[in-house]
Amino acid sequence: MAEFRRGAKNLRRNAKTAARRPELGAVISRATDHAIIRRREVMQEIDFAAQRRRIQQLRQNATQNLPGLLDRFKARVEAKGFHFHMAVDTNAARRIVIDVAKRHTVQTVVKSKSMLGEEVGIREALEQAGIQVTETDLGEYIVQLNHEPPSHLTAPAVHLSTGEVGEILYKQAGIGPFEKPEQMAVAVRQFMRTRFFNADMGMAGANALIAETGAMLMMSNEGNIRLVTSLPRLLVVLTSVDKLVERMADLAPLIRVIPKNATGQRITNYCTVLSAPRQGQEVHIVVVNNNRMAAAGDPVFGQAIRCVRCAACINVCPVFRTIGGHAYGTVYVGPMGIVLTNALHLDPHARMLSDACTLCDACAQVCPAGIDLPGLILHIRSSGNPRLIDRFKAWVVGMTYAGAGRFKAAFWALRLFKRLFAAGYRRLWRMLGWTGRRGVPRVAGKTFDRMWDDDAKGD
């Protein structure tokens, strides 16, 4: 799993490329604006601050007690006839799922959207084993057809325009050609029906695992999760240990807040609580750890494990809204992606993701789990930058700022340089990194200090 490393390393380059495509930012900001406006409307109906305290508390209780809750959850689900598997990491998760599929000679799988599925790369693993996997969430199906990962937690195809989606559906799946999103949705829905009926195995994720009852919460807007979990006789629920909550009652604030926060919907269209296998159905629950239990105990990053994956922080992030999710090169993107990647992989390379932040604090205001995202990003930045050039730049600027005299002298030199070499002055700013389609800052002809002195003389 060196993928996050590659992603973090290439972040600046990829972000630059993405930023040079203003149409990308236009598509993403238009879509996320929509969610932000609706969020503001529906949030007036609840006391967000109070709900946030509740969610923070229940998530904190859960993440501080993962081993205990896991034991209870396991005992409950096994008593009800579910098959329980614990997967320590990605490889273990893949192996368990593929074993189950092979034992049942599975050839076709219908799958609902799951970020953990992306983290584990389960679709690719199944495909490599010769099994056909169909993503049944519309957005996820589109990115599957386009051979790319989702660019957003809850809106996987948010980076694509309607025109691009129409073209992908037509070229890759022979659906259409359509111009209107409604036509595309209807046609994909028709096509999916046969896939649902013919599938040998269903695969779903879970939004919460309830230790008290051994049940699982699944939220979807398209109803596909109900079909995935009920039609095939074999079902695998691939989920992660951080999804555990203690009681059934804990679901209430989650169901109330997550959709409002994520897309501005009052409630997700379908909230399913799967509490026992259907008669004749075989259900395997695979709970992946991937370092979460250790991370939950980390004094700094522990709070990141509270994340409920609503993606509100992503919607309001100015960097995400400009470069989209793919430029991050990581499974989880935006503010929570920077933080979660660092929490799960205590790796110096992951720190470079913290560049993708203006510290504007917008994310902290919308996080329903009360995670101090900008504070953690700042912590990551101050844990040591592996890039030598950055450390050098910081040293140079640090030296010029070290005293009032040096500070004045440095800007005196800059002012002189500007007067002598107008073109060179612009180039100097570009070299410093002030790039992109904008002019350069104009150092004032007269400093404040001079103006102050002149003013005093004038009196």
Add this chain to the structure above:
Amino acid sequence: MEDINLFVPCLVRQFLPEVGMATVQLLRHFGYQVHFDPAQVCCGQVFINWGQLKRAKKMARAFLRTFEGPALVVGPSGSCVAAVREKYGLLDLEKAEFEQWQDLRHRLFDVLEFMQQKGLKVRGRLDARVAIHRSCHLLREIGLDVVESDLWAGIEGIRVVYPEHMAECCGFGGVFSVKMGEVAAGIGRRVVQRLVDLEPDVIVVPDAGCIMQVRSVLDAMHKDIRVLHPVQLMLQAING
């Protein structure tokens, strides 16, 4: 007359001195005696946000020394003020410095915040359509919404407009603006375009870094719209 020690952020000192002078004139207008100590240094925000905490600590020490004493400290920058008040805690200050910091925290203000707290009202006239950019740190760390505040209530003729659905960052972000220059510019283009779409006579931006960024983006768009700090606009209104 109460004394005020002026805190002039480094960007104001070197790039936007007129914002500093407008702050001085406005405070004098309200009857304060303003002092400026040219030995003052950067508050260290640039290094804190860069993750260079050792360097930031050195800057913070010097800053705390400069502004020792009982006088109020006021400056035109929500983000610098917020950095001193909220982020010096990350610097692992020694006991004596920590006490200096605790003392300074409660008498250090952004100029607009100071006006609000003291109930200082500008009365005057200004016939202009003014588009406001709500700078992030003033809004979210200091907690002052320049749009919702009553700072403009005493100015006749002013029409305030702003992007209503969200207060999005201009893309400056301190060191971010040179670490990820292209992205900073991309954010800036999108956010500034929304201000331009409001067809204002003036764009008002309450923080020095953001003013620099918005101006740079307007330059590249070949838009000749003035970008002012609120204190400059208020002074214009007073002087009619």
